[in-house]
Amino acid sequence: MTNTITDTHFNFPGQKSIYKGKVREVYRLENDLLVMIATDRLSAFDVVMPRGIPYKGQILNQIATRMMRDTEDLVPNWLLATPDPNVAVGVACEPFKVEMVIRGYLSGHAAREYKAGRRLLCGVSMPDGMIENDKFPEPIITPATKAEQGDHDEDISREEILRRGIVTEEDYLQLEDYARKLFQRGTEIAARRGLILVDTKYEFGKTREGKIVLIDEIHTPDSSRYFYADGYKERQEKREPQKQLSKEFVRQWLISNGFQGLEGQQLPEMSDDYIESVSERYIELYENITGETFEKANVTDIQNRIEGNVKAYLSSL
Incomplete structure (x- = not known):
């Protein structure tokens, strides 16, 4: 190796x-x-x-x-x-303690929540009548923050972020604006390569001078999900899984081998x-x-x- x-x-x-x-x-x-x-x-x-x-x-x-x-x-x-x-x-x-997750399609975590019958994700409504991998009418922002116990990410709404004072309203509105602009640009870049940017997350920080900047990673397979644009519509019409490039294939392999990170579950051997x-x-x-x-x-x-x-x-x- x-x-x-x-x-x-x-x-x-x-x-x-x-x-x-x-x-x-x-x-x-x-x-x-x-x-x-x-x-x-x-x-x-x-x-x-x-x-x-x-x-x-x-x-x-x-x-x-x-x-x-x-x-x-x-x-x-x-x-x-x-x-x-x-x-x-x-x-x-100084990193903000929220990740700006933005979703253009009903996939991954959002799809799992939807299948469980939930239509509200991070305080954002998801329309009825969708099937997995359908495109949302417009991208939705579903923030995540670190859980108070442990290191896992937990869903959180804009209202809860502001209520708990995790981010000020002025800064949060700037984060949302930046996330939407980045997602639009990422969507355009992906389209030129025959790909669909399905969802992604952005992390931001504030410099010593008080300037909000993008940090960490952007549009990578660890932070984003991509579909191949060619054949997307046909696969949706046939209710077939989309051909994708992301870390989701690892998650699906783990799920098929009985692991979802839950207590008592054993990691399968790679x-x-x-x-x-x-x-x-x-x-x-x-x-x-x-x-x-x-x-x-x-x-x-x-x-x-x-x-x-x-x-x-x-x-x-």
């Missing part, structure tokens, strides 16, 4: 702290700099899988940084540089062949969404490669 990077323990010049998320590891340095490393970890149902996926971190980082560049005329973002295929360097921000197939699916999405052939970085010694590239960039500042 190809080498993967699933954990890091770097010590960069001016380093102040490290935060390890489900997939990314964030090093905070002096002068309000962040070094964000996209690992090859794979998470689903808020659980990190025991094995890494070859090239996944590179794919996520390169799609996200490209999409940041393609949307910076609409929404300011945190990104300064990408000194390594797995690394983004940017401005440190064989070498399955790990390789997941890597191939991520590469497929990269090539479809960017229209470019994926160039695999040298993974002989990923740790030293990343450390050398980051230190060289920092010394050039």
Whole structure:
């Protein structure tokens, strides 16, 4: 199997702290700099899988940084540089404690809620008479926040966000506006590649100067769901599953193997062949969404490669 990077323990010049998320590891340095490393970890149902996926971190980082560049005329973002295929360097921000989830279609979590008979998601009404993967009359925003107990995401309404003072009304309205603009641009980019951007999530932070900026990742297979546009209508008419590029195929594989992240459930074993197939699916999405052939970085010694590239960039500042 190809080498993967699933954990890091770097010590960069001016380093102040490290935060390890489900997939990314964030090093905070002096002068309000962040070094964000996209690992090859794979998470689903808020659980990190025991094995890494070859090239996944590179794919996520390169799609996200490209999409940041393609949307910076609409929404300011945190990104300064990408000194390594797995690394983004940017401005440190205070993250908002909500994720702006926006959905153009009845898929994934929304579809599961709908099948359970619920027509209200995060305080937003979903029309009667829809079938899974139908397009909403207009995109809906269904925010999520971290649960008070544990690390899983929980649905939350705009009203509850404001009631609890998680975000001020002025800031929240700005987040909604930014999310809608980004989703529209992402939809246009996807359409040019023969894809449908089904749903996605955006995270935002506030700089020391009080400016709201886009942070983390954008329009990657971990944060977004894509369908192939070709044949979408025909598959809907026949009530057939859509051909999609997203992490949903991992979730469906886990569900079919009796795992949904619930207490007492056992993670199924991922064989070498399955790990390789997941890597191939991520590469497929990269090539479809960017229209470019994926160039695999040298993974002989990923740790030293990343450390050398980051230190060289920092010394050039």
